[in-house]
Amino acid sequence: MPETLSSTSVGLVTPQVARFDTPLMLACGRELPAFELVYETYGTLNETASNAVLICHALSGHHHAAGYHHVDDRKPGWWDAHIGPGKSIDTRRFFVISVNNLGGCHGSTGPSSENPATGRIWGPDFPLMTVTDWVHSQAMLADRLGIQQFAAVVGGSLGGMQVLQWAMTLPERVANATVIAATPRLSAQNIAFNEVARQAIRSDPEFFDGWYSEHQTLPRQGLRLARMVGHITYLSEHSMGARFGRDLRTDSLNYGYDVEFEVESYLRYQGDTFSTRFDANTYLLMTKALDYFDPAGEHDDNLPQALSTASCRFLVVSFSTDWRFAPARSRELVDALLRAGKHVSYANIDSPHGHDAFLLPNERYEAVLGGFMTRIANDVERAAGDHA
Amino acid sequence: MRADLALIYDWVPQGARVLDLGCGDGTLLAALSAQKQVTGYGLEIDSDGISRCLEKGVDVIEQDLDQGLANIPDDAFDLVIMTQALQVLRRPDLMLDEMLRVANECIIAFPNFAWWRHRLSLGLKGRMPVSRSLPHAWYDTPNIHLSTFRDFSDLCRMQGHTITDRAVGNGSKEGQWRHRRWPNLFGQDAIFRVRR
Numbered sequence: 001m002p003e004t005l006s007s008t009s010v011g012l013v014t015p016q017v018a019r020f021d022t023p024l025m026l027a028c029g030r031e032l033p034a035f036e037l038v039y040e041t042y043g044t045l046n047e048t049a050s051n052a053v054l055i056c057h058a059l060s061g062h063h064h065a066a067g068y069h070h071v072d073d074r075k076p077g078w079w080d081a082h083i084g085p086g087k088s089i090d091t092r093r094f095f096v097i098s099v100n101n102l103g104g105c106h107g108s109t110g111p112s113s114e115n116p117a118t119g120r121i122w123g124p125d126f127p128l129m130t131v132t133d134w135v136h137s138q139a140m141l142a143d144r145l146g147i148q149q150f151a152a153v154v155g156g157s158l159g160g161m162q163v164l165q166w167a168m169t170l171p172e173r174v175a176n177a178t179v180i181a182a183t184p185r186l187s188a189q190n191i192a193f194n195e196v197a198r199q200a201i202r203s204d205p206e207f208f209d210g211w212y213s214e215h216q217t218l219p220r221q222g223l224r225l226a227r228m229v230g231h232i233t234y235l236s237e238h239s240m241g242a243r244f245g246r247d248l249r250t251d252s253l254n255y256g257y258d259v260e261f262e263v264e265s266y267l268r269y270q271g272d273t274f275s276t277r278f279d280a281n282t283y284l285l286m287t288k289a290l291d292y293f294d295p296a297g298e299h300d301d302n303l304p305q306a307l308s309t310a311s312c313r314f315l316v317v318s319f320s321t322d323w324r325f326a327p328a329r330s331r332e333l334v335d336a337l338l339r340a341g342k343h344v345s346y347a348n349i350d351s352p353h354g355h356d357a358f359l360l361p362n363e364r365y366e367a368v369l370g371g372f373m374t375r376i377a378n379d380v381e382r383a384a385g386d387h388a
Numbered sequence: 389m390r391a392d393l394a395l396i397y398d399w400v401p402q403g404a405r406v407l408d409l410g411c412g413d414g415t416l417l418a419a420l421s422a423q424k425q426v427t428g429y430g431l432e433i434d435s436d437g438i439s440r441c442l443e444k445g446v447d448v449i450e451q452d453l454d455q456g457l458a459n460i461p462d463d464a465f466d467l468v469i470m471t472q473a474l475q476v477l478r479r480p481d482l483m484l485d486e487m488l489r490v491a492n493e494c495i496i497a498f499p500n501f502a503w504w505r506h507r508l509s510l511g512l513k514g515r516m517p518v519s520r521s522l523p524h525a526w527y528d529t530p531n532i533h534l535s536t537f538r539d540f541s542d543l544c545r546m547q548g549h550t551i552t553d554r555a556v557g558n559g560s561k562e563g564q565w566r567h568r569r570w571p572n573l574f575g576q577d578a579i580f581r582v583r584r
Contacts, residue, residue, distance in 0.1 A: 315442070334449060335459040338429065346449045347438050364435050371442035379445075 001068040001076075008084045009076065010042040010067035010091055015107060018141050024102075027130040033116065037141050038107030039063050039099040042083060043091035045145070051380045052147045053089060053373075054138060055079065055098040056155030056162035059230070059286045060278060062106035065098035066091075081361045088370040093377040094151065102137050103129040103285045111281030112213065122281075124210025129285055131158075131165045131293045138162075139170055149173050151380050152373065156180035156358035157325065158286065161293045164333070167310040168295055174312045176376050178369065181322055181358040183329035184303055184336065185294040190324065193233055194287040197226035201280045210281050219280045224271035226283060231270050236321035236354030296336075303336035313343040315372045317358075317365070320348060324355040345372065389415060391557055392471060392497045392577055399495055399553070399581060400424060404466040407490060409453055409483075410473030412437045414446030421446070428465060454478045457486045465491040474498040474540075475531040481543060488549055488584045497579040500556060502536035502572045521576050537572040544582050553581035 005011055015038050024032045040063045045052060055065050057078070066083035068076055082088045083096055100108040103126060111126040118125075142150070153174050155163045160182025167177045186194075201207060204222030208215050232240075244263040259265045296303040314337055318330035327348045337344040347368045351357035357365070389397065393416045400406065403425045408417050411430025414437070420426035431451040432438050441448035451459075454477060468487040474480045475498055487494040499521035500506075509517035516526040524531065535543075537556065544551050556575020571578070 313445075313447070331459070338449070338459065338464075339461060343447050344429070344449065345438075345442055345447050346451075347435070348450050364439075367435070367439040368442060371439040375443050375445045 001071050001073045008086045009080070010084050012071070013040050013042065013064075013067040013069065013077075015040050015063055015069075017107065018144055020137075020140055020144075022140070024133070024137055024140070026127050026133045028128050030127040032102070032109070032127065035102060035109035035137065036107070036113075037099055037102070037109075037137060039097055039141060040065065040067075040077075041098075042066055042096040043094050045095040045147075046380075046384055048384055049145075049147050050149070050151060050384060051094050051377070052142070052145070052150050053094045053096045054142070054150050054153045054166075055083070055089075055096060056134075056138075056153065056159035056166075057098065057101065058155070058157035058159045059290065060227075060274070060283075061159070062104055063098050063100040063108075064106070066096070078359060081359065082366070082369060088366050089154065089373055090377060093381070094373070097141070097145070097147075099138055099141060101129070101134050101286075103282060103289075105279035105282040110279070111210070111285065112279050121213050123213060124281055126281060126285065128292075129289050131161050131289055132169060134162055134289075135165045135169050138166075139173065142173065149175055151376050152176040152178060154178040154180070155182075157182055157355065158290055161290070164295065165293075167312050167314070168307060169309075171309050171311040174310075176315070176372070177310075177312045178315045178317070178372065179330075179333065180317045180369075181319055181325055181330075181355055182333075183325040184296060184333045186291055187329075191291050193229060193324075194291055197229050198284055198287055200225035200229065201284060204280075207280065210284075212280065218275070220275040223275040223278060223280050223283060224268075227274040227278075228267045228271045231267060233324045234355040236323065236352060238321060238352045239354055239356075242352065303332070304340040307336055307340045307342060310337075310340070310342055314345065315369070316344060316346045317368060318346075318348045319351045319353070319355070319357040319365075321352055322355045322357060389419065392579060393419075395555060395557070395579060396469060396471065396495050396497065397424075400426060400467060400469075402426075404428075405464070407431070407460070407465045407468045409468060409470040409487070411441065411446070411448060412471075414441035414444045414448060416469070416471075417441075417446045418444040453483065456482070457490055460490045462489055463491065466493065467491050468494040469496075470494065471497040472499070475534050477533060480533050480535070481547065484543065484547060484549070484582070488582065493552075493581065493583050495579065495581050496540075497577060498535065498540070499531075500537045500572065500575045500578045501534040502538065503576045504573050505576070507573075519576065537575055537578045540578065540580060544580065550583045551580055552583050555579050 019036045021034045064077040065079040066077040085092045100106045103110045111122050115122045153163045153166045160179040163177045163179050166174050201222035204219035206217045207219040247262040295306040299306040316330050316334050318327035334346040349365045406426050406428035408430040411432050430448040468491045506517035556571040556578050558576045
């Protein structure tokens with residue numbers, strides 16, 4: 001944490017835990033008898049509970065979206081660029097909730113939790129989750145917090161898919177939906193990358209079919225490789241080139257397989273840090289949830305029909321150099337929303353940073369997201385004024 | 389509101405489904421939706437315009453009009469509006485057909501190149517006209533297909549569309565829009581209402 005905290009930071013935050021003893025029926029046909037969700041909130045819920053914003057996280061994200069946990073934290077939450085007083089998602093006006101998804105590895109019930117039925121760690125027995133399951137679990141948390149309708153549900157990448165699912169599954173509970181750097185379904189290429197990542201993990205000799213914790217080990221090499229592959233897809237060729245080029249770590253080539261290029265060193269570093277803080281079973285589960293997401297598939301590949309239940313206003317945002325979920329994927333969604341006659345706005349933001357751009361500061365991105373959120377805050381406050 | 393927008397506002401029926409091509413900051417759509425229960429979208433490529441629309445609650449989609457309207461189904465709207473964009477398009481003729489594919493009616497406003505001051509500038513001074521409606525110098529203008537009131541009438545007829553109303557205006561002052569005599573000569577800006 002910086003010594004003097006910026007006035008646009010939410011400051012120190014403490015995660016909270018919500019325990020649910022009502023069973024959750026899952027898309028895979030199995031049932032979670034009880035579960036816990038870890039979440040953080042920023043800002044204050046107004047009297048009519050009409051200013052709540054739900055933040056949905058991406059593949060490797062979690063509940064810590066803004067601010068700092070400890071004074072000695074080096075980095076703030078993953079979406080700190082956009083959540084805080086005076087930022088796009090203004091915590092002076094909104095009550096912001098960010099949840100660690102079920103199946104995650106940052107406190108919510110997941111593969112590394114204990115299975116109450118067996119007393120063992122769930123491990124690979126933890127049921128596969130879908131985006132719809134997450135929506136249902138998040139709705140239970142909203143009930144707990146007394147939130148009937150979210151002023152907005154917001155998310156990027158896998159988070160954007162959750163937003164879309166919220167709008168379709170529980171339309172009466174979403175007033176506005178912001179779908180950022182996402183896609184209405186993965187392409188074969190996307191699934192292929194996910195499969196390479198999964199194979200990297202599953203073929204690690206320390207994986208033990210997912211029972212690594214019972215063997216007191218971790219499939220670090222597999223997770224490291226999976227992250228390296230993933231990381232390449234999150235950046236653009238340009239951003240990698242601009243950052244590393246073909247720079248060498250040493251003065252000359254050494255004709256061996258040790259690190260020679262800066263980019264190799266960077267990828268190994270990214271893989272190493274990730275492999276010590278992320279759970280392999282969770283990574284497998286999250287990539288599967290990505291692959292499964294296909295609302296149009298449930299409606300004879302008719303996306304406008306799939307979206308027909310939605311009643312909120314949509315903002316769709318893509319980034320020019322994102323090739324993981326390219327702007328064309330967002331356009332597909334926008335066109336389908338248009339065909340379905342929904343309220344939709346769309347902006348394609350120029351950025352050199354590829355898929356990762358949705359996490360980074362960018363003037364135009366902030367103007368678009370901020371503009372949309374400002375209008376929502378105005379509406380909420382006007383309605384609250386009328387109510388009072 | 390700009391005088392041309394005010395006239396267009398009057399021409400839009402209550403509750404219409406409207407597509408506004410090059411909607412700018414969304415002023416027209418915001419007024420139409422607040423006072424005439426109009427629904428629909430603006431298409432825009434200018435980033436400031438898009439942000440302003442979002443703040444106003446106007447549904448705006450970033451789309452380059454030169455890429456066409458292929459993503460919009462036939463008859464999806466009651467009315468398509470395009471103000472001050474016809475002259476910057478690569479193929480205004482194709483756009484006119486597209487507009488009358490997605491709606492039965494369209495309203496188009498554009499600068500009239502045959503306005504007498506423009507004629508004077510070119511005819512007497514031998515220079516490309518610069519005016520309020522054509523504010524750019526010849527070398528940095530986005531206007532690549534300037535036309536006259538009469539040119540546009542001819543285009544509509546040639547493509548088999550029906551002009552149901554038209555007006556010209558001078559300056560941005562309100563109340564100056566009318567069905568003038570010799571509109572081709574005396575109108576600085578032209579507005580056409582065209583049906584299939």
